[in-house]
Amino acid sequence: MLRYTLRRLASALVLMLFVSFVAFILVFAAGDPAVRIAGESGSAADAARIRAEFGFDQPVWVQYLHWLAGLLRGDLGHSFYFNQPVSAILLPALATTLLLGACAICFALALALPLGIAAGRFPNTLLDRFALLVAVVGQAMPSFWLALLLVIAFSVDNQLLPASGIGHWQNYVMPTAVLGYFAAPAVMRLTRSGMIATLETDYIRTSRAMGIPAGRVLRSYALRNAIIPVVGVASAQFGYMLAGSVVVESVFAIPGAGQLAWQSILRSDLPMVQALVLCFALIYVALTFLADIVNAWLDPRMRG
Amino acid sequence: MSDLAVPVLAPARRRRWTRHPGLIAGSAVVVVIIALALLAPVISGYDPYDQDLLARIVPPVWMDGGSWDHVLGTDQLGRDYLARLLYGARVSLLIGVSAALISGVIGTALGVLAGYFGGKTDLVISFLITARLALPVILVALAVVATIGSSLTVVILVLGLLIWDRYALVMRAGTQQLRSADFITAARVQGCSAWQIMRFEILPNLANNLIIVATLEIGQAIVLESALSFLGLGVPPPLPSWGLMVAEGKSYILFDSWMITIPGLALFALVLAINMVGDGLRDVTAPEGRN
Numbered sequence: 265m266l267r268y269t270l271r272r273l274a275s276a277l278v279l280m281l282f283v284s285f286v287a288f289i290l291v292f293a294a295g296d297p298a299v300r301i302a303g304e305s306g307s308a309a310d311a312a313r314i315r316a317e318f319g320f321d322q323p324v325w326v327q328y329l330h331w332l333a334g335l336l337r338g339d340l341g342h343s344f345y346f347n348q349p350v351s352a353i354l355l356p357a358l359a360t361t362l363l364l365g366a367c368a369i370c371f372a373l374a375l376a377l378p379l380g381i382a383a384g385r386f387p388n389t390l391l392d393r394f395a396l397l398v399a400v401v402g403q404a405m406p407s408f409w410l411a412l413l414l415v416i417a418f419s420v421d422n423q424l425l426p427a428s429g430i431g432h433w434q435n436y437v438m439p440t441a442v443l444g445y446f447a448a449p450a451v452m453r454l455t456r457s458g459m460i461a462t463l464e465t466d467y468i469r470t471s472r473a474m475g476i477p478a479g480r481v482l483r484s485y486a487l488r489n490a491i492i493p494v495v496g497v498a499s500a501q502f503g504y505m506l507a508g509s510v511v512v513e514s515v516f517a518i519p520g521a522g523q524l525a526w527q528s529i530l531r532s533d534l535p536m537v538q539a540l541v542l543c544f545a546l547i548y549v550a551l552t553f554l555a556d557i558v559n560a561w562l563d564p565r566m567r568g
Numbered sequence: 569m570s571d572l573a574v575p576v577l578a579p580a581r582r583r584r585w586t587r588h589p590g591l592i593a594g595s596a597v598v599v600v601i602i603a604l605a606l607l608a609p610v611i612s613g614y615d616p617y618d619q620d621l622l623a624r625i626v627p628p629v630w631m632d633g634g635s636w637d638h639v640l641g642t643d644q645l646g647r648d649y650l651a652r653l654l655y656g657a658r659v660s661l662l663i664g665v666s667a668a669l670i671s672g673v674i675g676t677a678l679g680v681l682a683g684y685f686g687g688k689t690d691l692v693i694s695f696l697i698t699a700r701l702a703l704p705v706i707l708v709a710l711a712v713v714a715t716i717g718s719s720l721t722v723v724i725l726v727l728g729l730l731i732w733d734r735y736a737l738v739m740r741a742g743t744q745q746l747r748s749a750d751f752i753t754a755a756r757v758q759g760c761s762a763w764q765i766m767r768f769e770i771l772p773n774l775a776n777n778l779i780i781v782a783t784l785e786i787g788q789a790i791v792l793e794s795a796l797s798f799l800g801l802g803v804p805p806p807l808p809s810w811g812l813m814v815a816e817g818k819s820y821i822l823f824d825s826w827m828i829t830i831p832g833l834a835l836f837a838l839v840l841a842i843n844m845v846g847d848g849l850r851d852v853t854a855p856e857g858r859n
Contacts (some may be wrong), residue, residue, distance in 0.1 A: 541703065552702075
């Protein structure tokens, strides 16, 4: 187990390094940042001065190593727009988004797990069809449209929930529902198919034949095995959800990392964009790493 | 033998096709939307770019103040909503299909190479797939479109270069399963090159999987394009895009929420139908994999 953990940790670190490089290149390769900072009215001399001041005149790999060294010291860079350290703006926003993401993944699991288990236990029944409908609709529903439909229903037509902001817990209801519903279908489908596959195995048939009560077979034997692939997909969905927060936060005017990312892109605040892309990617890598460790703990066969 | 097998197999397969209600319904909706998009000039007499500032935000025909002149009403610039919706279908379909084709080429090549050669090749390509999955698609797409500048081509290219991961995963797994099959070994013994085996033995056998993934990716690309356009960094105005129409309708959410409901409904219907076709094809071609 320890050897497996260390090996996975090493590959996660290599991945993080590679992703940090891509995040750096992506934003810089696309255009000359100095010209963009100088703006439309900036002269060539302005651009040259900015280039020298921010080190844009150096080769890309020197700039990358400089940035990476800063990252390792906990320095995410300096925001062009706010003229403050990136971390001072980014960390509070990220905290808001992580809170929203945590609420949303709980909502997704609360919706998807019972439905998936029930659908897998009673396949091809009306209940199963209903679960499939919930999943299919969720996969086709653009999140910004669902968000606006909820605003129309609960804020415009009936003043039940606030349409924007984060002052009150009620502000989190609609964004949580939208983001959570976005993550639920994948979890539900996998729970269902895992349940069906597990219930067909010999050891379940044997335990039933031995007279163990059906409820206990389901809880103690089937569920544990059916749930293994769900751990991985749920953590991956959490990562996708953070990216989806870009859209949802902009609809509900939530001052989180997603909205900050969108606005920073519109403002050409490159250090902020780089740091945000990196943060989202690192959270995803960390989550999948944790999911692998949890899976190896649940199922020793995966430690190979 | 093969002459005998055809008439025996064909009716069974056809029955499976015709007995899948989701596949039929999904295909029907997709065909209708494609027809509407192609026949846009015939159905609507209006140009989707023509502004009529004297007839702005006219509601659809079934609401108070609506008329048959503009069946689905007009937008904030007095442009006919039905015309914009119909031409918007062209944009969605064009972007969905093109992006799915580009990503399909990239993902298939990577997946088959990784699955066939294994070893170091597999290691490198699997690493690329994981790295790609770690990057947030919407954020990267927004950042790139913002720097290069938005146009139809840029949106197609950016999405195409980003969403190849599922192709690569599916093709890699499929190739790994086929690699040790007898007919592959036979081809190798006969002296076929690796390229010939991948192109003429492996790829045709994975065509089913490829079509299923492609269908689902078309849906995903359409949703992504609408999200980018909604955030103002997708298809540039005045091109009619459903995501852009929802974004423009957002300012009128208080009194004219139909401006949001109508294009959203079109988007939802198209993506739902495409996903139903994809799911249905999977059920029909691989019934054992249904669960």
